[in-house]
Amino acid sequence: MALPEVKQTATEARLATLTMPEAGCTRAAREDALARVLEMGLPGRRDEYWKYTRPDTLISAEQPHAALFHSDEPLLFGNLDRLKIVFIDGVFSAEDSDDLELEGVNIDRIEDICCKDIHWAKELYGVLETRGQSPVQRPLAALNTAFAADGVAIHVTGKPTKPISLIYRHASETSDAMLHHIIRVESGAEVTILENGPAASRFNKCIEIDIADGGTLHHVRAQGRDHERCAATHMFTRLGRESVFKSFTLTVNGVLTRNEQVIELTGDDAIAHVAGACVGDGDFHHDDTVFVTHDAVNCESRQVFKKVLRNGATGVFQGKILVKEGAQKTDGYQISQSLLLDDDSQFLAKPELEIYADDVACSHGSTSGAIDETALFYLRSRGVSVKDATNMLTLAFLAEAVDEIEDEVLSEAIVNRLEGWLSRHI
Amino acid sequence: MLEIKNLHVKLEEEEKQILKGVDLTVEAGKVHAIMGPNGSGKSTLSYVLSGRDGYEVTEGSATLEGADLLEMEPEERAAAGIFLAFQYPVEIPGVGNMTFLRTAVNAQRKARGEEELSAADFLKEVRAKAKSLKIDADMLKRPVNVGFSGGEKKRNEILQMAMLEPKMCILDETDSGLDVDAMKLVAEGVNALRDEGRGFLVITHYQRLLDHIKPDVVHIMADGRIVKTGGPELALEVENNGYADILAEVN
Numbered sequence: 001m002a003l004p005e006v007k008q009t010a011t012e013a014r015l016a017t018l019t020m021p022e023a024g025c026t027r028a029a030r031e032d033a034l035a036r037v038l039e040m041g042l043p044g045r046r047d048e049y050w051k052y053t054r055p056d057t058l059i060s061a062e063q064p065h066a067a068l069f070h071s072d073e074p075l076l077f078g079n080l081d082r083l084k085i086v087f088i089d090g091v092f093s094a095e096d097s098d099d100l101e102l103e104g105v106n107i108d109r110i111e112d113i114c115c116k117d118i119h120w121a122k123e124l125y126g127v128l129e130t131r132g133q134s135p136v137q138r139p140l141a142a143l144n145t146a147f148a149a150d151g152v153a154i155h156v157t158g159k160p161t162k163p164i165s166l167i168y169r170h171a172s173e174t175s176d177a178m179l180h181h182i183i184r185v186e187s188g189a190e191v192t193i194l195e196n197g198p199a200a201s202r203f204n205k206c207i208e209i210d211i212a213d214g215g216t217l218h219h220v221r222a223q224g225r226d227h228e229r230c231a232a233t234h235m236f237t238r239l240g241r242e243s244v245f246k247s248f249t250l251t252v253n254g255v256l257t258r259n260e261q262v263i264e265l266t267g268d269d270a271i272a273h274v275a276g277a278c279v280g281d282g283d284f285h286h287d288d289t290v291f292v293t294h295d296a297v298n299c300e301s302r303q304v305f306k307k308v309l310r311n312g313a314t315g316v317f318q319g320k321i322l323v324k325e326g327a328q329k330t331d332g333y334q335i336s337q338s339l340l341l342d343d344d345s346q347f348l349a350k351p352e353l354e355i356y357a358d359d360v361a362c363s364h365g366s367t368s369g370a371i372d373e374t375a376l377f378y379l380r381s382r383g384v385s386v387k388d389a390t391n392m393l394t395l396a397f398l399a400e401a402v403d404e405i406e407d408e409v410l411s412e413a414i415v416n417r418l419e420g421w422l423s424r425h426i
Numbered sequence: 427m428l429e430i431k432n433l434h435v436k437l438e439e440e441e442k443q444i445l446k447g448v449d450l451t452v453e454a455g456k457v458h459a460i461m462g463p464n465g466s467g468k469s470t471l472s473y474v475l476s477g478r479d480g481y482e483v484t485e486g487s488a489t490l491e492g493a494d495l496l497e498m499e500p501e502e503r504a505a506a507g508i509f510l511a512f513q514y515p516v517e518i519p520g521v522g523n524m525t526f527l528r529t530a531v532n533a534q535r536k537a538r539g540e541e542e543l544s545a546a547d548f549l550k551e552v553r554a555k556a557k558s559l560k561i562d563a564d565m566l567k568r569p570v571n572v573g574f575s576g577g578e579k580k581r582n583e584i585l586q587m588a589m590l591e592p593k594m595c596i597l598d599e600t601d602s603g604l605d606v607d608a609m610k611l612v613a614e615g616v617n618a619l620r621d622e623g624r625g626f627l628v629i630t631h632y633q634r635l636l637d638h639i640k641p642d643v644v645h646i647m648a649d650g651r652i653v654k655t656g657g658p659e660l661a662l663e664v665e666n667n668g669y670a671d672i673l674a675e676v677n
Contacts, residue, residue: 375518377477378515380477383501383531383533384501384529386499386501392526395520396518396521398520
């Protein structure tokens, strides 16, 4: 079917600004992805899946612009022993990165997977993204598969002793970056992936994660504070039997952020938790879009998303749990809540459940509210200032999401960062 | 210590006068009790003194050691020495009891220009005081008042009072929802804080709390005014005959 003219024009304009990397063995996957983009067209304002978030700046053919944010705060995860992989405006920096050597894991750049003949990578690049295009289209992810110029392939075969830390620095005010990572966690292996930094003026990032039976992946991400940046990110995760995926994202500012999580539980007894805490101020727009598919027996999924919004900020949550026929004993939970610190801010939520099995427990809830005046008075009556009391209650509100981080050191790092931001009024 | 003169208070959002000229002076070292029927304005008085929103003072004054309370924010009143033990202590999920206590203690010390308590000193003090109120380590770790029983909540209020060492303690129906043993425990906690420099205003419906916290002065409040003041025997009179006789007498 032909695309609407507006969409066709916008898609062609954007594609005209992009060049497909040469990268040999991913070439076929990239060509396929381009074909998907041409067929779907890039997201438009009239698309149902983009009803609450305007994709204009994410697809625009114009060069993006975002001022750099300078901060004197200590580096996140700065004191943590980790393997650092640094990208500057979406380009791998060997100089700033550690040696990509760590026991229990093999790390390669995407462009190297061909010459090294890394089979698993060839079988994963673009594959989960393709699966994730149904039943809902995600054209920006296909665009990423086709044009991402850099990224890493992480093969986890053991239990590396330290986290792998992907650091995204933003150096140019007009950077327009696409990164595509692929991660394969082998049976019984376990890894922690950290991501932080503003990345670029416009950032499109895609991660495909394949977790084999009994594998575990922990993911903690903090998206940078550069206020004018915009980002669209996708994580496609497929879980095997008794595998575990736990992901947490912290977002503070950024004029537009759309984080999509597409999760497929394909093996029995698997567990997937995704959580997000965000604090938005002013013309901030943050969208969490989650799609969890239960396609096996006795799996558990949790979605916990908390947003603090003020001065006219907007938060969006689109969360779906799809329980396929036969996915009995599914335990699905979904909560999305916003704390609106003034009347100008808004939270738009679309929780969805679609269930084709008869022996499941699925629950969802969504709320919007102001600071609890009674609690605020209680704290103040004990001598705590309005500002400190508001911050305490704000942190308390976000706690349920932050608590999803299992590792205490990481969760403390996130809480400290939040406390610092709140005390400085962002 | 606490001086209230001709205090008139109405609800902010509606034309309903609640306090209609309260005069009351609480001296340092004394325990004053306020008794009165439902709707007489007792709780409103406690909220107005501690600075809760929603009330408008239309006339009169309230001072603590000469400082105008009504001009202060709630946290300034707390630093000046006002403490309100809530009738319904508020549950705050996500805020640890210990964190809350320490933040409050240090915020007040800071406001008074004193040095903040170190983590170790704070811990030592809070443990000792918690023990005497039979508050266990688990209660200290849990979020503020979340999942606490009625008795635990009231004991937690007294623990906060003991840690903050206020000059003027206002207890709003601290006996409500307590069984006899819990009431005794709370009363002991209060009595342990009685000293020469501290005043108490104990608001209650019933005389039974006053068996355990012996008042020096008892006031009867009705329709927004103090209508009668006397010694502890006044509380017994209420207990035996109810409020009707007293109210008939003053009218």
